[in-house]
Amino acid sequence: MSPNGPPARPQLAEHVLARRHLVGEEEIIVLHDVRSGQLLQLGGREWGLLAAADGTRDVEGIVLAAAREGAHARVRAAEDFFAALHAAGLLAAGDAGDDAAAPAICAAEAAGAAGAAEAGRAGEEDERARRARPIEVLPDFSLHCDGRGSCCRLYASVIFDPEEAARARALRPDVLSGGVRHERAFTPERGAWPCAASAVALRDGRCAYLEGEGRCSLHAIGGPDAKPLGCRTFPTSFLDDGASVRVSVAVECACVLASVGRPAGAPLLDPRLRVRGDLDERVHVAELLGRVEIAPGATVDRAELVAWSRRLAAAAPPADIAEGLWSLAAAVEAEGLAGGTLARYERPAPLDPAALAPWLAALHARAARRAREDAAWRSERDLALSAAQWIAMATAALGDVELLGALLSAPAQRPERERFYLRAALHGHRLVGAVPLSLALRDRAVRLVVARALPAIFAAVGASDPACAEPIALVEAMLRAYGLDAYAGEVEAR
Numbered sequence: 258m259s260p261n262g263p264p265a266r267p268q269l270a271e272h273v274l275a276r277r278h279l280v281g282e283e284e285i286i287v288l289h290d291v292r293s294g295q296l297l298q299l300g301g302r303e304w305g306l307l308a309a310a311d312g313t314r315d316v317e318g319i320v321l322a323a324a325r326e327g328a329h330a331r332v333r334a335a336e337d338f339f340a341a342l343h344a345a346g347l348l349a350a351g352d353a354g355d356d357a358a359a360p361a362i363c364a365a366e367a368a369g370a371a372g373a374a375e376a377g378r379a380g381e382e383d384e385r386a387r388r389a390r391p392i393e394v395l396p397d398f399s400l401h402c403d404g405r406g407s408c409c410r411l412y413a414s415v416i417f418d419p420e421e422a423a424r425a426r427a428l429r430p431d432v433l434s435g436g437v438r439h440e441r442a443f444t445p446e447r448g449a450w451p452c453a454a455s456a457v458a459l460r461d462g463r464c465a466y467l468e469g470e471g472r473c474s475l476h477a478i479g480g481p482d483a484k485p486l487g488c489r490t491f492p493t494s495f496l497d498d499g500a501s502v503r504v505s506v507a508v509e510c511a512c513v514l515a516s517v518g519r520p521a522g523a524p525l526l527d528p529r530l531r532v533r534g535d536l537d538e539r540v541h542v543a544e545l546l547g548r549v550e551i552a553p554g555a556t557v558d559r560a561e562l563v564a565w566s567r568r569l570a571a572a573a574p575p576a577d578i579a580e581g582l583w584s585l586a587a588a589v590e591a592e593g594l595a596g597g598t599l600a601r602y603e604r605p606a607p608l609d610p611a612a613l614a615p616w617l618a619a620l621h622a623r624a625a626r627r628a629r630e631d632a633a634w635r636s637e638r639d640l641a642l643s644a645a646q647w648i649a650m651a652t653a654a655l656g657d658v659e660l661l662g663a664l665l666s667a668p669a670q671r672p673e674r675e676r677f678y679l680r681a682a683l684h685g686h687r688l689v690g691a692v693p694l695s696l697a698l699r700d701r702a703v704r705l706v707v708a709r710a711l712p713a714i715f716a717a718v719g720a721s722d723p724a725c726a727e728p729i730a731l732v733e734a735m736l737r738a739y740g741l742d743a744y745a746g747e748v749e750a751r
């Protein structure tokens with residue numbers, strides 16, 4: 258290999274997701290670079306080559322292995338293909354053949370190994386304390402699922418572990434002929450080489466196991482336990498903040514917001530589960546880091562953040578939550594998490610259209626790019642394509658300062674939804690993530706403003722999808738699941 262050329266034994270990078278899509282009758286593989294947001298479509302033969310590129314084979318070996326699976330290519334064409342992937346940054350850095358005789362382990366396995374080592378270091382005493390951590394469930398909320406499968410139509414990745422995939426293939430062997438061969442219905446969760454977890458193929462953006470009227474066929478045949486764990490726990494989120502395990506809800510599904518104020522739905526968690534050790538070991542419990550960045554360059558101990566979150570959750574919500582979040586961001590940057598910051602939340606200043614403009618422009622750039630790229634290959638029936646287009650249209654419309662000013666001066670149509678949105682985020686510490694807290698607060702204010710603008714877009718284009726009933730949930734799902742949320746980091750970089 259030349260110093261800048263592709264590895265002699267190529268394999269897909271861990272930061273690239275390969276997903277099988279059926280668009281009408283056409284079958285394609287889409288590579289998604291989660292770092293850059295770049296997408297690349299592959300045909301069956303190219304995917305055959307990539308699936309044989311396990312990091313131990315040179316290109317000739319890959320061509321031979323792919324041919325055994327029915328994907329025939331010339332060595333020269335395969336070399337050009339891997340060179341193009343390398344130039345696009347989609348291959349693993351370095352040459353696995355130089356230092357590894359076996360395929361790279363998948364991300365989940367690596368994370369598991371790292372987690373085990375970490376647990377060992379933490380010691381038995383720490384582990385006992387962790388397992389004894391009390392569970393705190395978001396109060397005054399229960400879920401009414403409408404059974405229309407909106408969440409099964411919007412996510413780019415629906416993950417199955419090996420047992421779940423085997424059960425699904427046995428229950429529905431006809432789905433993409435998955436009963437005969439696993440890889441007909443699934444791709445690896447990460448990279449191209451089979452690893453512990455798999456992502457199910459999507460038909461027009463819908464999970465392949467979703468039936469026409471919006472019902473999960475695995476649930477219909479095998480009962481709720483036939484679904485993968487992620488589907489059974491969705492939209493519940495789990496986060497250990499060092500004092501308790503916060504069980505909250507991702508406001509990414511119309512059913513969540515439609516449940517606000519409605520008692521007697523399904524509890525987020527079986528009330529018999531009281532401490533972390535009671536949870537199914539396979540449930541992903543995120544960890545709040547020991548120090549949290551609250552503003553660019555400023556950090557606090559997580560206990561301080563937890564106490565601040567509790568005070569904010571107990572504070573009187575302002576009439577306009579978006580205004581409250583924006584004012585709070587400025588207060589956090591000026592004063593940290595001192596008690597006085599909450600006064601700025603309870604009595605916020607009006608939103609300034611000029612201050613929001615760069616945020617909306619950055620989100621528009623992300624959404625418009627996503628809509629443009631997806632339009633080249635997604636079906637018009639694909640909700641993810643429509644949602645990206647709607648968000649791009651809404652953020653473009655809000656580029657008109659007069660229109661933005663008019664929207665900001667009008668009261669929110671559904672303030673109780675916005676209050677719940679913040680309550681759920683605070684309880685689950687969902688404002689802590691890739692960007693400092695102050696930027697996350699502004700980001701959430703922007704999301705609410707965009708959600709307020711969406712009904713006019715739905716009316717203009719005649720959109721009637723059930724997912725349109727709750728614009729906040731649609732914005733939330735799209736920003737997280739399709740990487741649009743990276744816009745918040747880009748505003749500051751401008």
Ligand code: SF4
Nearest residue numbers: 409464466467473488
């Ligand atoms: S497995 Fe069932 S519940 Fe899960 S995404 Fe697919 S259709 Fe929906």
